[in-house]
Amino acid sequence: RDGNPYVNAETLEFAARSQSEVALRHYLAETHALGRELSISSRLATPTPALMALAESAVDGSPFRQDEPYRQALVGIYARLAATAESLCGLSAQPPAKVPRPAYGHAAEFERDLACIRASLASHGCEALGEGRLDLLQRGVSVFGFHLASLDLRQNAEVHEVVVAELLARVGACPDYLALAEDERVALLERELATARPLRSESVQYSEAVEGEIACLRAARMIIARYGARAIENYVISKAESVSDLLEVAVLLKEAGLIVADTDGRPRALALNVVPLFETIADLRRSPEIMAAAFALPRYRAWVAERGMFQEIMLGYSDSNKDGGYLTSTWELHTAQIRLIETCRA
Numbered sequence: 001r002d003g004n005p006y007v008n009a010e011t012l013e014f015a016a017r018s019q020s021e022v023a024l025r026h027y028l029a030e031t032h033a034l035g036r037e038l039s040i041s042s043r044l045a046t047p048t049p050a051l052m053a054l055a056e057s058a059v060d061g062s063p064f065r066q067d068e069p070y071r072q073a074l075v076g077i078y079a080r081l082a083a084t085a086e087s088l089c090g091l092s093a094q095p096p097a098k099v100p101r102p103a104y105g106h107a108a109e110f111e112r113d114l115a116c117i118r119a120s121l122a123s124h125g126c127e128a129l130g131e132g133r134l135d136l137l138q139r140g141v142s143v144f145g146f147h148l149a150s151l152d153l154r155q156n157a158e159v160h161e162v163v164v165a166e167l168l169a170r171v172g173a174c175p176d177y178l179a180l181a182e183d184e185r186v187a188l189l190e191r192e193l194a195t196a197r198p199l200r201s202e203s204v205q206y207s208e209a210v211e212g213e214i215a216c217l218r219a220a221r222m223i224i225a226r227y228g229a230r231a232i233e234n235y236v237i238s239k240a241e242s243v244s245d246l247l248e249v250a251v252l253l254k255e256a257g258l259i260v261a262d263t264d265g266r267p268r269a270l271a272l273n274v275v276p277l278f279e280t281i282a283d284l285r286r287s288p289e290i291m292a293a294a295f296a297l298p299r300y301r302a303w304v305a306e307r308g309m310f311q312e313i314m315l316g317y318s319d320s321n322k323d324g325g326y327l328t329s330t331w332e333l334h335t336a337q338i339r340l341i342e343t344c345r346a
Helices: 009-037 049-057 069-089 107-123 133-144 157-171 182-193 208-227 243-255 281-295 298-306 317-324 326-345
Strands: 151-156 232-238 259-261 267-270 273-278
Touching: 009 069, 009 133, 009 151, 009 208, 049 069, 049 107, 069 107, 107 133, 151 157, 151 208, 157 182, 157 208, 157 232, 157 243, 182 243, 208 232, 208 243, 232 243, 243 259, 243 273, 243 281, 243 298, 267 298, 273 281, 281 298, 281 317, 281 326, 317 326
Parallel strands: 151 232, 232 273
Antiparallel strands: 259 267
């Protein structure tokens, strides 16, 4: 939504729902096709106990499938997928499910059911039947989950400054955050991130900027809860130029419930990767020092550790070109990459 006022919480929800619908339509079609293909009779092969349990859980009363456990299992799987599509996207499966079954809680459950079918086929010498449609469906679920593709959140650092300044002023924590020096901002933000106390109050009326940013982040929290953690993984900070730019996003994530808390309510881990985007020539030159200062903060370092020692950093090819020309831009990008690698390695 960086620079685009029409990208808001509703847009984000629409994008996530539309992507999920594409994935679920594919899974429904392929599962239905598998049900037609895997007509193996229990009179000719002995499935695994796990497959038989999966078939029985479908409670398929059709007399035509009583000796076809794979088809029974897939009737149940299709029914669960249909319920999932209805709950996640409002999508009605065609053809309709033959039995009532609860929705999948997450894509890994669907993946386990498919793996059960694959293992059972292999147990009685029919593994070749799993090397076509079933193999591709399993691969599809592992790659696309119920979300299809990850969405990145992205906003300009200047917007974060204004929003955090208003939140701090309204709660009485700091009357003029924008007037603070960088070290004062970092100290203040660290204090706020050390407490479970929210800055935003439901009884206070805020500006459109504050409400819009919080609404987007709350939509992101809902999308992650609904479609899985891979649905949104990154928060990109355009025009990042300081450590406080990173901590401001952490404060906003905390306000939206996108920070994992300890039992005492204190923020322990971020639910998203905070990704600074350094764009101007000056910011490219300072980026290693900025990241080194961030890593030196115990709280920030702990967040990186909680996310598997993973830190993504973006460099702005377009804006640095506009700022310094293509020759200067190319050299500064090269130099920044080398120095950032050294910083991260250290």
